[in-house]
Amino acid sequence: MSENIGKIVGVNGNLLTVEFSSPVIQNEVGYAHVKGEKLKSEVIRIRGSRAELQVFEDTTGLMVGDDVQFTGELLSVELGPGLLSQVYDGLQNPLPALAAEAGFFLKRGMYLQALDRAKKWAFTPAVKKGATVSPADALGTVPEGIFEHAIMVPFHLKGKLTVEEISAAGEYDVEKVIARLKDAEGQLVEVKMYQRWPVKIPIRQYAERLRPTEPLVTKVRIVDTFFPVARGGTYCIPGPFGAGKTVLQQITSRYADVDVVIIAACGERAGEVVETLREFPELTDPRTGKSLMERTLIICNTSSMPVAAREASVYTAVTIAEYYRQMGLHVLLLADSTSRWAQALREVSGRLEEIPGEEAFPAYLESVIASFYERGGIVRLNSGKNGSVTIGGTVSPAGGNFEEPVTQSTLKVVGAFHGLSRERSDARRYPAIDPLDSWSKYFSVVDEKDLEFARRVLREGSEVNQMMKVVGEEGTSIDDFQLYLKSEYLDAVYLQQDAYHEIDGATSAERQKYVFGVIAKIMRTKMSFADKEAARRFFQNLTQVTKDWNRQDMESEEFRALEERIEKMIAEVKEYA
Amino acid sequence: MHKVYHRIEEIAGNVIMVKAAGVTYRELARVTWKNGDSLAQVIRMNGERVSLQVFAGGRGIPTDARVRFLGHSMQTAFSEALLGRVFTGSGEPRDRGPSISENMIPIGGPSVNPAKRIIPRNMVRTGIPMIDVFNTLVESQKLPIFSVAGEPYNPLLARIALQAEVDVIILGGMGLKHDEYLFFRDTLEEHGALSRSVLFIHTAADPTVECLMVPDICLAVAEQYALQNKRVLVLLTDMTNFADSMKEIAITMEQIPSNRGYPGDLYSQLAARYEKAVDFDSAGSITILAATTMPGDDVTHPVPDNTGYITEGQFYLRNNRIEPFGSLSRLKQLVNSKTRKDHRTIMNTMIQLYAGFKETLEKQAMGFRMSAWDEKLLKYGERFENELMSLSVNIPLEAALDLGWQILADCFEPAETGIPSALTEQFWPKDKKASAKE
Numbered sequence A: 001m002s003e004n005i006g007k008i009v010g011v012n013g014n015l016l017t018v019e020f021s022s023p024v025i026q027n028e029v030g031y032a033h034v035k036g037e038k039l040k041s042e043v044i045r046i047r048g049s050r051a052e053l054q055v056f057e058d059t060t061g062l063m064v065g066d067d068v069q070f071t072g073e074l075l076s077v078e079l080g081p082g083l084l085s086q087v088y089d090g091l092q093n094p095l096p097a098l099a100a101e102a103g104f105f106l107k108r109g110m111y112l113q114a115l116d117r118a119k120k121w122a123f124t125p126a127v128k129k130g131a132t133v134s135p136a137d138a139l140g141t142v143p144e145g146i147f148e149h150a151i152m153v154p155f156h157l158k159g160k161l162t163v164e165e166i167s168a169a170g171e172y173d174v175e176k177v178i179a180r181l182k183d184a185e186g187q188l189v190e191v192k193m194y195q196r197w198p199v200k201i202p203i204r205q206y207a208e209r210l211r212p213t214e215p216l217v218t219k220v221r222i223v224d225t226f227f228p229v230a231r232g233g234t235y236c237i238p239g240p241f242g243a244g245k246t247v248l249q250q251i252t253s254r255y256a257d258v259d260v261v262i263i264a265a266c267g268e269r270a271g272e273v274v275e276t277l278r279e280f281p282e283l284t285d286p287r288t289g290k291s292l293m294e295r296t297l298i299i300c301n302t303s304s305m306p307v308a309a310r311e312a313s314v315y316t317a318v319t320i321a322e323y324y325r326q327m328g329l330h331v332l333l334l335a336d337s338t339s340r341w342a343q344a345l346r347e348v349s350g351r352l353e354e355i356p357g358e359e360a361f362p363a364y365l366e367s368v369i370a371s372f373y374e375r376g377g378i379v380r381l382n383s384g385k386n387g388s389v390t391i392g393g394t395v396s397p398a399g400g401n402f403e404e405p406v407t408q409s410t411l412k413v414v415g416a417f418h419g420l421s422r423e424r425s426d427a428r429r430y431p432a433i434d435p436l437d438s439w440s441k442y443f444s445v446v447d448e449k450d451l452e453f454a455r456r457v458l459r460e461g462s463e464v465n466q467m468m469k470v471v472g473e474e475g476t477s478i479d480d481f482q483l484y485l486k487s488e489y490l491d492a493v494y495l496q497q498d499a500y501h502e503i504d505g506a507t508s509a510e511r512q513k514y515v516f517g518v519i520a521k522i523m524r525t526k527m528s529f530a531d532k533e534a535a536r537r538f539f540q541n542l543t544q545v546t547k548d549w550n551r552q553d554m555e556s557e558e559f560r561a562l563e564e565r566i567e568k569m570i571a572e573v574k575e576y577a
Numbered sequence B: 001m002h003k004v005y006h007r008i009e010e011i012a013g014n015v016i017m018v019k020a021a022g023v024t025y026r027e028l029a030r031v032t033w034k035n036g037d038s039l040a041q042v043i044r045m046n047g048e049r050v051s052l053q054v055f056a057g058g059r060g061i062p063t064d065a066r067v068r069f070l071g072h073s074m075q076t077a078f079s080e081a082l083l084g085r086v087f088t089g090s091g092e093p094r095d096r097g098p099s100i101s102e103n104m105i106p107i108g109g110p111s112v113n114p115a116k117r118i119i120p121r122n123m124v125r126t127g128i129p130m131i132d133v134f135n136t137l138v139e140s141q142k143l144p145i146f147s148v149a150g151e152p153y154n155p156l157l158a159r160i161a162l163q164a165e166v167d168v169i170i171l172g173g174m175g176l177k178h179d180e181y182l183f184f185r186d187t188l189e190e191h192g193a194l195s196r197s198v199l200f201i202h203t204a205a206d207p208t209v210e211c212l213m214v215p216d217i218c219l220a221v222a223e224q225y226a227l228q229n230k231r232v233l234v235l236l237t238d239m240t241n242f243a244d245s246m247k248e249i250a251i252t253m254e255q256i257p258s259n260r261g262y263p264g265d266l267y268s269q270l271a272a273r274y275e276k277a278v279d280f281d282s283a284g285s286i287t288i289l290a291a292t293t294m295p296g297d298d299v300t301h302p303v304p305d306n307t308g309y310i311t312e313g314q315f316y317l318r319n320n321r322i323e324p325f326g327s328l329s330r331l332k333q334l335v336n337s338k339t340r341k342d343h344r345t346i347m348n349t350m351i352q353l354y355a356g357f358k359e360t361l362e363k364q365a366m367g368f369r370m371s372a373w374d375e376k377l378l379k380y381g382e383r384f385e386n387e388l389m390s391l392s393v394n395i396p397l398e399a400a401l402d403l404g405w406q407i408l409a410d411c412f413e414p415a416e417t418g419i420p421s422a423l424t425e426q427f428w429p430k431d432k433k434a435s436a437k438e
C-alpha cells in the first residue's frame, strides 16, 4: 500500500485542516509530522479536497505545509490478555510503561503498545483441528489473574470457519499465531492471542440482548435498596461539584458485585485516579481473595491531558468492557465524568464552526450520548453464557442545574438516576443521593411493600418538615412530628452511610434485607410520647444506638446485643391500642 | 534568519493578522513600531494568514509595524536568581533588578504522568481552625478561595503562605490593584519570606494578554523547583481576571461562547493550570492556592463553577469568615485520620450541629417559639462562630479539637451529639468547669 500523505493548511487549537489528494476515510487515524514527532489525529470532517482532523496532542510547533500521514485505519484498541490491572490513557497507552520511558511528564507523540509483547501466557487449546468455529468462539484460554481469559476468533471475521491449525498447550506471547482458520472462501486467516477493534463500533457477537433484571449489588444501601442498579443496566449520577459523585463511584468500584470493573477517568482530577491506582493493589477483593487491582482496569484521561483523547477514552473503555463481556463476564464501566467528554465534543464542534445547540453543545449531542449508553446491556452469548456491561456515568452540570443538555440527554436513556443534592452534601448527609428526586427502573434487594412504605415515610416526613418551616413546631401535631422524626431516623441510619467505616461502608444485600426489615417495622410502629421534646430525645438516642449497630459485624455478639436494645427501646414507646 | 514582516493585514482587539510562511503554531513574535513594542503569540493559522495575540494589546499598532518571528514559543528563565525578584506577566523585571535570560524553559508544558504521582500525605498547618479542623489543607492540593470582591482573600492567602512550611513561594498576580501588589511584597518582606519568593505580577493597569501568561509562567517555574525536591506554594490571585482575559481573546477571535460569553474550553484551560499541582513520587511538590472572585456572589457563575469542578475543594470566604457550608477540602480524609482519633468526629458533628443552628435561626426569624433543643443550638452556634469560625482565631489543631469538645460539652448531652459512644467516653470533658479553666 502506498503512503497517503496530506499537507497541513491550517491550525486552530487542536484542529488541523489538511489538503489531500488520495481518498481518505471519515474517522480514520492520521499522524501529523512535526520535527521528528508524529502526533496521532482523527479525521472528523471532509469537505472537497480538505479534511479536518482533531489532534490527540498539543499542537504547538506545527507548521502550514507539514505532512499528515493517513493510515486507513479507524481508531482501534488491542484486545487480549494483560488488559486487566493496567492503567491506560484514552488512546490505550500504558501509563506506567510511558513513565518508565519518558519520566515525570507525558511525552507528546510517544505511543507504546497496549499489551506487553514480552509477557508469556499459558495457553490451553479449546478446539481441535478440523473443528468449525464462528467469530467470538473461544479457541483456547490463558489464565489472566483471576480468570480464564478466552482467546476468541476475531470479531471482524464472518460466517463459519474451519480450524486448520491450532497450537498445542504452551507458553506464548501475544504475537504468537495460535491458530489458522479457513473461511468460507477458502482464505486462511492467522489468529494471534490478541485482536484489534475500532472503538466507536459496538461489538455485537451475541445471540440476543436480554432485559436487565438481576440486581448489581453495590453495597451502598440507598442504591441497592432504594435506587437499584441492574447487571447490564445503565445509570447516571449528576450532581454539583463536591456533592460526592467521585466518592460514590470509588466506593462502587471497590464493592460492586461484578467480575471486572473498568474505571474511565474522563477529564477530571488526576489525583483521584492516583488514589485508586495506589490503593487497589493493596486491597483484597472479598470475592476472590486476590488484590482488587486484578479485576480492575483504569482508563485515565484526566483534565489536563489532551482533550480529544478524552472523547476517545470513553469509547476505549466501553470497547474493552464489551470484550470481557464476550467471555461471559459481568463488567461494570464507571465513567467520571461524561460531561467532560461532552465538552470535548463541544470544543471540537466550536472549532468546526458547526451551528451550536443549547449552551453551545452540538445538535448531535443527544444521539451520541444515547448510542454510548446503548453499549451497555446483558446478552446471551453464542456459547449460551450470559455476559453484561453495566454503565454508570457521572454528569457535572454547569452550576449544578440539571436542566442542561448533558443531564437531560442522559436521563432520557438511562435506567436509573442517582441525583446528588447540594443541600444533602452541605448537611454532610452522604451519600448525597436525593431520596425524593432519584429513581430507578430496576429491582430492589428488599421487600417491595416495605420499600413502598419507607418511601412514603420519607415523602410525608419531608412534607411535614416543609410545613414546619411555615407553621413552626408548635403548629405541628405530635403525630406529624413523629412522622417527621421517623423520616429523619430512616435517613440517618439507613440512607446515610459512612463510606470510610470498614463495616458501615459496605452493606451486603443480605444485611440490607435484614436491617431494612427491622427498620421498616420501626417505621410502622405507632409510638406515643409525652411531648415533642421527649419524642426528639427518643429518636436521638435511637439513632445513636442504630448507628452503633451499623458499625458492628453482623455475626458478632455486639450486633445481637444492640438489636435487642433497639427492640427494647421501641417496646418502651410503643402505643398499645 | 528569523522572518520579518512589515505589513499587518488586520487588527481587531488584541489580535493582529499577518500573511506569513514558515511560522509554527504558538510561536512568539516581537512586534515593534515607532512608539512601542510587544511580544505576540500565534493563535491561529489559516493558509498564509497567521493570527497573533499581542501581549501589550492592539491599541496604537500601525499596519506597518515590524513583526519578527522568534522561532520558539513562550519561555521563561529559571535560575536561583529569580528568588526575591518581581517580574511582569511576560517575565520582564518589574523591580529595578536586571533581566534574567539564562536557562530558558518552555511554559505550558505537558502534564505529569498520573503514574508518577503519589497520594498526598502531609497536612499543611495554618492555625486557622476552619481549615485545620474542618477542611484540612494538604501539601500538593489545589484550592481556591471563593469570595466576593472586598473580602480579605489576599491577606488570607498571605497569612497561609507565611504560616505554611514551604521552601519556595511563587505569587502570580492577575489584575491586581497596585496597592495589593505592594501589600504582598511588603508582607513577605516583613516576615523575611521575600528571599524565598518569586513574584510575577500583572496589575489592572497592564495589558490584558500579559495576564494570560501569569499562571503558566508561575507554574513552569514552580515545576522546576519541585523537580529539585522543593516544596513550592503557588498563590494565584485573581483567577477570575485570568478567565476574563481568555474571554476577551475568544470574543475577538469570534469563537462561539458557551456560557455567559466564556469560551467552551474554559474548563480545560483552567484545569491545565490547576492540574500542575502535584506531589512527585521522588521529588518535591506544588501546592496551589488561588483567589476566585465571584461576580455577584454567584457560585454558579462559570468561573467559580468550572473551578469547583477542577480544584480539590474550595474555601468560601464570606463576611470575613470561612463558611463551613460550601467550603470543602477534598483531600482532608487523606490526612485527618492520622492527626488525632477524634478529629473526624469533631469535624462532622460540629458541622451537623451548626447546620441545626442555622435552621433554628430561620425559625427564630419567622417568630416561632424556641424549643429547649433550639435554645441549646442557639447557644452552640454563637460559641462556634465566635471561638472557632472567626478568622482572628489562631490556634494549633489540637487546641482547636479540645476547644470543640469543650463547646459541645457546655451545650449538649453526649447522646444529643450523635457521637459514637466509644468516643464520648474517651473525650467528653468529665468536669466541665475544671477543663474550661485549663
Ligand SMILES: Nc1ncnc2c1ncn2[C@@H]1O[C@H](COP(=O)(O)OP(=O)(O)O)[C@@H](O)[C@H]1O
Residues within 6 Å of the ligand: A239, A240, A241, A242, A243, A244, A245, A246, A247, A248, A430, A431, A432, A497, A498, A499, A500, B328, B329, B330, B331, B333
Ligand atoms: N460518601 C461520602 N462519605 C463521606 N464523605 C463524602 C462522601 N461523598 C463525598 N464526600 C466528601 O465530599 C467530597 C467531595 O466528593 P466528590 O465525590 O469528590 O465530589 P464530586 O465528584 O461530586 O465533585 C469528598 O472529598 C468528601 O470529603
Ligand SMILES: [Mg+2]
Residues within 6 Å of the ligand: A245, A246, A247, A268, A336
Ligand atoms: Mg468528582
